[in-house]
Amino acid sequence: QELVATGCASMMSSVVGGMPPMPNLAVSQSIRTCTGVVGNLANAIGHLAAFYIAASCEPIREMPACAISSIIFIEFAPILLEAPKELCHLYRQMKHSRGEDNWSWGGLLSSDLAIYLAAIVSPLLLGVIQGSVLAIALELLFAVTRFAGAGYVELGRVQGTFEAYDELGVPGSNAEELSGIAIVRFSCPRWFGNCVSTTRIARKERQKSGKVILAVVVDTSMVAFFDETALHHYKREWTRKLPYRVFVTGCCATVRRQLQTAGIAELLGQPGDSLVQLHSAVRLAEAHVQSERSAELAMKDPDVTIEPDDIQPEMRSRRASNVDVSPPPTGSRQLQSDRFMPERPSMSSDRLS
Helix, strand or coil, X not given: CHHHHHHHHHHHHHHHCCCCCCCCCCCCHHHHCCCCHHHHHHHHHHHHHHHHHHHHCXXXXXXXXXXXXXXXXXXXXXXXXXXXXXXXXXXHHHHHHHCCCCCCHHHHHCCHHHHHHHHHHHHHHHCHHHHHHHXXXXXXXXXXXXXXXXXXXXXXXXXXXXXXXXXXXXXXXXXXXXXXXXXXXXXXXXXXXXXXXXXXXXXXXXXXXXXXXXXXXXXXXXXXXXXXXXHHHHHHHHHCCCCCEEEEECCCHXXXXXXXXXXXXXXXXXXXXXXXXXXHHXXXXXXXXXXXXXXXXXXXXXXXXXXXXXXXXXHHHHHHCCCCCCCCCHHHHHHHHHHCCCCCCCCCHHHHC
């Protein structure tokens, strides 16, 4: 019915000398309801026929730009009517994702709001053709800047839990830092555009804080892949002599395979489960911090010993229940051991000789 109406309108327009209407097969109601192979094939044939007619007919190729602009404007009129609502939504989304105090021009350029503004403003200011080309270029540039910066967050252990971790310093989070340990989560795949900047900025922030870090846990749960530049960079950075030890965790199958192929997993020397489970890597980091502090105290005072972390919770619970956990005296221990030992037969001196 719609196609018959469009054909009749084209015939009448040619009689009176008007511009014939152009049916859009892509959004036609009759084609939209078609599903399956037949509908897709008919849609593709219709587009190919339209392109052939436009290329072979000289008057159509010389169509005025105002006519093309009018067609495109009518086509995108519903989207323009929704533009104010979409702009408000994207602006609120940018504020919530960046925070009220973390707003910056870099955050604006790497948000969906910048891409939306470039797609709307460029054709209106520069025309349809030039504006569309500029909008595509700006969208690609903004998309690259989104992943080219230093994307990482710091995690901490949630208070009152043992295996739960959350971001530090965000609203609604009650995570706290671990002594001597920094947990860093990468927020996107690692490639040549962000690996060096992430390392440089994270190291600068760590030095500015003045905290003593003995272990760094790198969570790659949001990393889909490493490119060759990132593998070479992290192999050099993670395996060189540093004041802290690096533990990698949260690796997917692709990242684990890349780390093993590049030789990074062997150089890190971690158990297999710690490459997947965050808590296992944190436990390894806590053991490393404990051993480093024990060695440091042993160099200062050889008589000082520190209880391991896995024994401390049990000792604290016993002390809280008023249970005596102090070792028995040497004499009493000897008496108890002698009580259960069988009596040895006495031997004369002649027999011994």
